[in-house]
Amino acid sequence: MIKGKDGSNIPKVVIERIPRYYRYFDWLDGQAEKISSKKLGELMDTSASQVRLDLSYFGDFGQQGYGYNVKKLKRELGNILDINTKKQVIIIGAGNIGRALTRFNAIKEAGFDLMALFDVKPILIGERISDVEIHHIEELPSYLDTHEISIAVLAVPKQVANDVARVLLEHGVKGILNFSRTDLEVPKEFPIENIHIIDKILALAFIIKSNV
Amino acid sequence: MIKGKDGSNIPKVVIERIPRYYRYFDWLDGQAEKISSKKLGELMDTSASQVRLDLSYFGDFGQQGYGYNVKKLKRELGNILDINTKKQVIIIGAGNIGRALTRFNAIKEAGFDLMALFDVKPILIGERISDVEIHHIEELPSYLDTHEISIAVLAVPKQVANDVARVLLEHGVKGILNFSRTDLEVPKEFPIENIHIIDKILALAFIIKSNV
DNA sequence: TAGATTGTTAATCGATTAACAATC
C-alpha cells in the first residue's frame, strides 16, 4: 500500500485519478491564477469534497478563503507524478500498437525515454522507428541486464504475453503497461496497468445497445 | 441506467467487467466443459460471490451442483456483448493511433466494421489503410448523414477533440471511444469510453516510484 | 441419496459526500 502525507494509505482509486488532476491544472495554467475545489469539481464533474480529499492525501496544497494556486498545484502534481525525471521505457512488440506508441510524442513529453523495441520477426530487426531500434526478442534478457529499465510496454499477442512478462520480471523491470488481450500472471503487488482496448469497445457497444 | 434480467439496475462496474468474463470463457472453451464460480473466481483473481452476482444480473446461467457450462456461457456472453452483429465504426484522426487501430484485426474480429477514416491533412485524403479510405474531415457531417454509424473512435489532438465530438453527436453517432487526451464535454448519459494512455503510464510510474 | 454449487439476501467493507471548525 502506498502511503500519503502522514503515513495514511492512499486508495488505488485516488492514485488513478492523479494524472487527471494534473491534466486539469495543466489546462488551467494560463487561464486562471487560482481555483476552488467547488469550481474544479464542477469542471471535472465530481464533488468539491472529492477534490479536497484526493489532494489532501498528498499534501496541504490549498489555502482557506483562496483555493488552490494553479501554478503551484501544477508543479506539485508534476512532482508527485515525477514528470521531470526521465524514466526509461522499452516496448515489446513492433506491431501496430508498438509502432504507434513508439511514434507517440506525448509519451516522451510526459518524461518517458523510449530506449528500444523488441520483436520476434527477423525481418524487422535493426529497423528504426522514430530513431528507436528494433532488437530481437532473444536479446531481451541481456539488454535488461545491462540497462536500467523502469517500464516495459507489452504489445504482443496474448499467446506469448505471459512468457514475455516472466522474462521482464526476472530481469528487473519495475512495472508493465499491458496492451495484450490477456491478464498477466504476476505477483499481486507487481505494478501493472492494463489497457484492454477490445474490452472498452465491447463495453461501449453493450451500453449503446442497451440504450435503445 | 441499464436494466438487467428482472428490471434491476446493472451497476456500471459490472458492465465494464463483462468483456473480461467473455475473455475467460473464450479461453476456457476447449479446456473444460464446465467451471464453478469458485474456480473461475480463483482464475480471475476475484471472489466466487462476485462471479455469481455479476453473471446473475444478466440471467440464470448456472446450475446447482454443476457450475457454469463453458460453451453456453461463452455463447450467452457473446450474445450480451452482441459479438455476432456487425457494428459500424469510423475513426477520426489518421495519426499513429488512428492508423494502428485501423490495422488492428482484433477490432474486426470482435464484430466491428471499420467503415472510414477521417483526417484534416490534405495529403492523406484518398489514401487507404487496410482497405479503409481516408476522407477529409469536412466530409464528416455528410458522411454521417448518409451512413448509419454506431461508434466513432476519436484519435485527434486534444485541442480539436471537443469540436469533433460535437459534430459526431449532432449527426447521430451513438457512442465514442475517446483516445484524445482530454475529457469530452457531452451530455451526461451519452456513451463514452475513455482510453487515456498517458494517464495510465503516469499512474504506473507513480506506483513504481512509491514502491521503493 | 449426498455433495456440490447455484442465485439471492444480509453483513461488511470501502469510497463518496456532507458537515463544520479552523483560518486566510
Place this chain on the structure above:
DNA sequence: TAGATTGTTAATCGATTAACAATC
C-alpha cells in the same frame, strides 16, 4: 472584520463478500 474556502471527521451510499436455502 466578514466571506470564502480549506482539511478533516462523520454520515451516507454503493460495491463486495459471506451466508444459506434451494436444488441439481
